Amino acid sequence: MAKCDECGREENMPYQCRHCGGTYCGDHRLPENHGCPGLENWSDPGGVFDSGFDDSVDGSGGGGWGSSASGGGILAKLGIDTGPGSTLGYFRGNVTYLFLGIMWITFAFQLLVFPALGYPPSSSLWEAVFVISPQHPEYVWTWVTSIFSHGGLYHIAGNSIVIYFFGRIVEEYIGSRDFALLFLGSGILAGLGQIAIQAYQGIPTGALGASGAALAIMGVLTVLNPNIKVYLYFILPVPLWVLTVGYAGLTVFGIFGAYGGGIAHVAHGVGLVIGLLYGQRVKDKLSAPSQLQLGGGMRRGPGGPGGPGGPGGRGPF
Numbered sequence: 001m002a003k004c005d006e007c008g009r010e011e012n013m014p015y016q017c018r019h020c021g022g023t024y025c026g027d028h029r030l031p032e033n034h035g036c037p038g039l040e041n042w043s044d045p046g047g048v049f050d051s052g053f054d055d056s057v058d059g060s061g062g063g064g065w066g067s068s069a070s071g072g073g074i075l076a077k078l079g080i081d082t083g084p085g086s087t088l089g090y091f092r093g094n095v096t097y098l099f100l101g102i103m104w105i106t107f108a109f110q111l112l113v114f115p116a117l118g119y120p121p122s123s124s125l126w127e128a129v130f131v132i133s134p135q136h137p138e139y140v141w142t143w144v145t146s147i148f149s150h151g152g153l154y155h156i157a158g159n160s161i162v163i164y165f166f167g168r169i170v171e172e173y174i175g176s177r178d179f180a181l182l183f184l185g186s187g188i189l190a191g192l193g194q195i196a197i198q199a200y201q202g203i204p205t206g207a208l209g210a211s212g213a214a215l216a217i218m219g220v221l222t223v224l225n226p227n228i229k230v231y232l233y234f235i236l237p238v239p240l241w242v243l244t245v246g247y248a249g250l251t252v253f254g255i256f257g258a259y260g261g262g263i264a265h266v267a268h269g270v271g272l273v274i275g276l277l278y279g280q281r282v283k284d285k286l287s288a289p290s291q292l293q294l295g296g297g298m299r300r301g302p303g304g305p306g307g308p309g310g311p312g313g314r315g316p317f
Helices: 095-116 124-130 142-148 153-174 176-201 211-224 240-255 265-285
Strands: 229-232 236-239 291-294
Touching (some): 095 124, 095 142, 095 153, 095 176, 124 142, 142 176, 153 176, 176 211, 176 265, 229 240, 236 240, 240 265
């Protein structure tokens, strides 16, 4: 629990302003809503600060995605509005839910649409669309589509639980743009790392799943607050660092062949390492809540956080 510096309300998941360092509730998290010092110095007549998608609200560039009053963002230069009230503006602070939606839509295409069109799982087209493979690393679209694809209901449900409960907290603290880059970057590198090992071992099957990204998110939160309590099944309080160490141990044992055949252990390891390193990079700038309820838990069965493996023995992650 933390107290909002503006209204004094107690908050389970407070926001920390990246500009003044204050702690605020949801109603006062925006700089313009808590009288952030220096608001008038940002040359932003609309009073809109950076919410994660826009690095350049002061008009000095910086590679931001969104628009600003001074038009410095990349999307602004393309004539695309991401400001408050715009369609894309909705995704400010909601990238976690956006990615979860894409995961389930992709799963519906895997499970229903492609089979109805005559391309069941393991067919050549199905594999070419959804699975990152050591045989076809040049299919660069699978670097991304494989992150949102999953090998079964337990696989996607388990990953969704981790991303929903951990992802929304991490997004609040690092911003929507950085969260999107972390999710996609860790997922891509996890997949490439997995197929590199498979190519070295001569294993033709590919991999799919968001476990690499999910473990990166968990790694970030572990660094920010290793003692945060995760209430598994709403009953058992477990420090997050214990779960992280447990997954790390299973990953190491799996890489050396002592646990869980058919699981993309290297992808898990790559994702977790990326998350821990990123957490170290930002930990001095951020704070995190002290407890979290994780209903449904995180599965430790085949497929890591995501549950059972995918069709054809490919390694889910």
